[in-house]
Amino acid sequence: xxxxxxxxxAAERGVLDRSSTAARVADLLREQIITGLLVPGTRLxxxxxxxxxxxxxxxxxxxxxxxxxxxLLVHEFNRGVFVRTLTAGDVADIYRxxxxxxxxGLRSAATASPAALARLDAAVTMGExxxxxxLWPRVGTADLRFHQAVTGLAGSPRLDEMVYRLLAELRxxxxxxxxxxxxxxxxxxxxxxxxxxxRGGDSGAxxxxxxxxxxxxxxQLIRAYEAQTPDA
Amino acid sequence: xxxxxxxxxAAERGVLDRSSTAARVADLLREQIITGLLVPGTRLxxxxxxxxxxxxxxxxxxxxxxxxxxxLLVHEFNRGVFVRTLTAGDVADIYRxxxxxxxxGLRSAATASPAALARLDAAVTMGExxxxxxLWPRVGTADLRFHQAVTGLAGSPRLDEMVYRLLAELRxxxxxxxxxxxxxxxxxxxxxxxxxxxRGGDSGAxxxxxxxxxxxxxxQLIRAYEAQTPDA
DNA sequence: GCATATTTGTCCGTATGTATA
DNA sequence: CTATACATACGGACAAATATG
Numbered sequence: 001x002x003x004x005x006x007x008x009x010a011a012e013r014g015v016l017d018r019s020s021t022a023a024r025v026a027d028l029l030r031e032q033i034i035t036g037l038l039v040p041g042t043r044l045x046x047x048x049x050x051x052x053x054x055x056x057x058x059x060x061x062x063x064x065x066x067x068x069x070x071x072l073l074v075h076e077f078n079r080g081v082f083v084r085t086l087t088a089g090d091v092a093d094i095y096r097x098x099x100x101x102x103x104x105g106l107r108s109a110a111t112a113s114p115a116a117l118a119r120l121d122a123a124v125t126m127g128e129x130x131x132x133x134x135l136w137p138r139v140g141t142a143d144l145r146f147h148q149a150v151t152g153l154a155g156s157p158r159l160d161e162m163v164y165r166l167l168a169e170l171r172x173x174x175x176x177x178x179x180x181x182x183x184x185x186x187x188x189x190x191x192x193x194x195x196x197x198x199r200g201g202d203s204g205a206x207x208x209x210x211x212x213x214x215x216x217x218x219x220q221l222i223r224a225y226e227a228q229t230p231d232a
Numbered sequence: 233x234x235x236x237x238x239x240x241x242a243a244e245r246g247v248l249d250r251s252s253t254a255a256r257v258a259d260l261l262r263e264q265i266i267t268g269l270l271v272p273g274t275r276l277x278x279x280x281x282x283x284x285x286x287x288x289x290x291x292x293x294x295x296x297x298x299x300x301x302x303x304l305l306v307h308e309f310n311r312g313v314f315v316r317t318l319t320a321g322d323v324a325d326i327y328r329x330x331x332x333x334x335x336x337g338l339r340s341a342a343t344a345s346p347a348a349l350a351r352l353d354a355a356v357t358m359g360e361x362x363x364x365x366x367l368w369p370r371v372g373t374a375d376l377r378f379h380q381a382v383t384g385l386a387g388s389p390r391l392d393e394m395v396y397r398l399l400a401e402l403r404x405x406x407x408x409x410x411x412x413x414x415x416x417x418x419x420x421x422x423x424x425x426x427x428x429x430x431r432g433g434d435s436g437a438x439x440x441x442x443x444x445x446x447x448x449x450x451x452q453l454i455r456a457y458e459a460q461t462p463d464a
Numbered sequence: 465g466c467a468t469a470t471t472t473g474t475c476c477g478t479a480t481g482t483a484t485a
Numbered sequence: 486c487t488a489t490a491c492a493t494a495c496g497g498a499c500a501a502a503t504a505t506g
Contacts, residue, residue, distance in 0.1 A: 018309055021494070046472070056495045057472095058290050065294055069301035077252060078472060078502050097390045100336050158329045162394055253474070278492070288475045289492095310482050310492060 021055055022062035028053075029063060033072050033083055034168060035137075036175035040085040044073070071169050086173045088226050094166050095218040098147070101163045102210060105153040106194075109203045112153040120149040120198065124191045131188055136181045140174070143184050146191050150210070153198075173221060176228045183220070187213065253287055254294035260285075261295060265304050265315055266400060268407035272317040276305070303401050318405045320458050326398050327450040330379070333395045334442060337385040338426075341435045344385040352381040352430065356423045363420055368413045372406070375416050378423050382442070385430075405453060408460045415452070419445065 032038040050060045064081045067073040073081045086094075109117075127142035144167050151163040177183045190213050197206035264270040282292045296313045299305040305313045318326075341349075359374035376399050383395040409415045422445050429438035 020309060045470095047470095058496090059494060061473095062293065062297060065297040066301070069298070079504090080472070093388050093390050096386075096388050097394075100332065100391070104332050154328075156325050156328050158325050158398070159332070162329075166390070277490095279490095290476090291474060293492095312492065 020062075022059050022066065025053055025055055025060060025063035026066040029067055030070070030072060030168070033067075034171040036171075038083050039175075040083045040172055042083045044081050044083070046080070070165060072172065084169075084172055086169070086225075088222050091170070091173050091222055091225060092218065094170050095214055097166055098163065099211060099214055101159055101166070102147060102150045102214070103207050104159065105151040106198065106203045106207045106210060108154040109198045109206070110201070111155075113155060116149065116152045116155060117198070119152060120146070120195055123149045124188075124195050127184075127188050127191060131185065136184065139184045139188070140180050143187060143191070144171075150194075173225055176225050177221070187217070252294075254291050254298065257285055257287055257292060257295035258298040261299055262302070262304060262400070265299075266403040268403075270315050271407070272315045272404055274315045276313050276315070278312070302397060304404065316401075316404055318401070318457075320454050323402070323405050323454055323457060324450065326402050327446055329398055330395065331443060331446055333391055333398070334379060334382045334446070335439050336391065337383040338430065338435045338439045338442060340386040341430045341438070342433070343387075345387060348381065348384050348387060349430070351384060352378070352427055355381045356420075356427050359416075359420050359423060363417065368416065371416045371420070372412050375419060375423070382426070405457055408457050409453070419449070 029038070029044075044064070046057045046060055050057045053060065055063075064073060064075065068075045068081065072084055074084050075081045123142055123146035127139050127146065130136070130138035130142055147167060148160070148163060151159055174180070174183075190209065194206050194209050194213075197203070197209060261270070261276075276296070278289045278292055282289045285292065287295075296305060296307065300307045300313065304316055306316050307313045355374055355378035359371050359378065362368070362370035362374055379399060380392070380395060383391055406412075406415075422441065426438045426441055426445075429435070429441065
C-alpha cells in the first residue's frame with residue numbers, strides 16, 4: 001500500500017525550517033484526518049507509516065503523542081494508535097462547549113479589538129466568495145474560521161485554543177455528512193447576519209441567533225451521524 | 233545532583249500496571265511541578281533526568297511531550313524543555329476562562345446529577361476537615377477539587393478537562409504565595425456558602441458569589457505574583 | 465485453547481546539527 | 486572562533502503483549 005501524501009517528510013525540511021520532524025509528521029497526519037482521507041477507526045501501524053514517511057519509529061511515535069493530545073488519535077496501550085471515532089455523545093458535548101465559548105466571545109464583542117472584528121468580517125467574506133466560486137470545501141474552512149473568530153472576540157488565548165481543538169475534533173464527524181454543500185450553504189447568510197448584529201452593537205440578538213444556529217447544526221449533524229453509525 | 237523523588241521509575245511498574253512508562257514518568261514530573269519542588273524556569277536535561285529516573289531518553293522525551301501539552305513544560309526547539317513560567321497575563325487569562333467554566337457549571341446546577349452534587353459537598357467538607365486538622369496543603373487540594381466539582385455540575389467531560397488543565401496550570405503560580413494558609417483560609421466559608429446557595433436552588437446568587445470570590449483571589453494572586461516577578 | 469507471527473514498548477548506540485561559554 | 490554540551494533523529498535490538506491461524 002503506497003500513501004503518496006506521506007512521502008519523504010524528512011526531505012521536506014527546508015533550510016530555515018525551525019520545527020521538529022515529529023511536528024511536521026503530525027501536521028501531515030492532521031491534514032489527512034481532517035480532510036477525511038484517514039477514516040475514523042483506521043489503525044496507524046508504526047513500522048509501515050514510518051517507512052512511507054521515511055522517519056524513524058521513535059519520531060513517528062512522538063508525532064502520535066501530539067495528535068493524541070489533540071484528540072484526533074486514540075492510543076490503546078500495547079495495541080497501537082487509531083484515528084478517533086466520535087460517538088454521538090461526543091458530538092453533543094462538543095456543541096455544548098462551543099455554545100459556551102462562542103457566546104462568551106459575542107458577549108465580549110463590545111470590547112473586542114478592531115483586529116478581532118476584522119477577522120470576523122474576513123471569515124464571512126471568504127465563505128461568500130468561496131460559495132460564489134463553487135468551492136465548497138473552502139466554504140467549510142471559512143465557516144470554521146468564522147466560529148474561531150467569534151470566540152476570538154473574547155481576546156483570550158486559552159479560549160481560542162479550546163475552540164480550535166473542539167473544531168478540529170468536530171471534523172472527525174463532518175465527513176459522515178453526505179454533502180458538504182448542503183451542510184454549509186444555509187449558514188452563509190446566518191453568519192453574515194451575526195456579523196451585522198455584532199457591528200450594530202446588539203450582541204444579545206447575535207447570541208440568540210448563534211444559539212439557534214448551533215442547535216440546528218447539532219441536530220442535523222447528530223441525525224446524520226446516528227444514521228451512519230447506529231451503535232456508537 | 234541527586235533527585236530522590238525520581239528514582240527507579242521502571243522498577244515501580246506493578247504486575248497489573250497497564251500504563252506506559254512515559255505516562256508514569258509524566259505523573260511523577262507533574263507531581264513535582266505542582267507541589268513546587270520543580271520551580272518554573274528549571275531546565276530538564278534529557279540525559280541527566282533519564283539517568284536518575286532510569287528510563288531511556290526516548291521514553292523521557294515522550295513524557296515531556298505529554299507535559300508540554302498540559303502547558304506545565306515548554307519546549308524550545310533545539311534548546312530543551314523547561315518548567316513553564318507563567319506571566320501575570322497568563323494568570324489573568326486563566327481566571328477569565330475559569331469564570332466562564334465555573335459559572336457554566338453553576339447555571340447547570342438545577343439539572344446536575346446527584347453524584348455531581350455529592351462531589352461538591354465532599355470537596356467542601358474535605359477542606360473544612362483539613363483546616364480543622366491544620367493540614368493546609370490539603371486545604372489547597374480540597375479547594376481545587378471544589379472548583380473542579382463546580383464545573384462538574386455541567387456534566388460535560390470536555391469542560392471538566394478544560395478546568396482540570398487550567399487548575400494544574402495555575403499551580404505554577406500558587407507557589408509564589410508566601411503562605412498557603414493565608415491564601416486558602418478565607419475561601420473555606422465562601423465555598424460552603426456557595427454549596428448552600430446551590431442546594432437552595434438559587435444558582436444566580438451562587439454565581440454572583442463565585443464571581444466576586446474569583447475576582448478577589450485573582451487580584452490577590454496577581455499582586456503577589458507581580459511583586460515576586462516584576463518583569464514577567 | 466494453543467502455537468506462531470506480528471506489533472508495540474523500551475532501551476541503546478551513534479551521527480549530525482544547534483546553541484552557548 | 487572554537488570547544489563543549491546538548492538536542493535531534495536514526496536504526497537496531499529484544500522482551501512483552503497482542504493478533505492470527
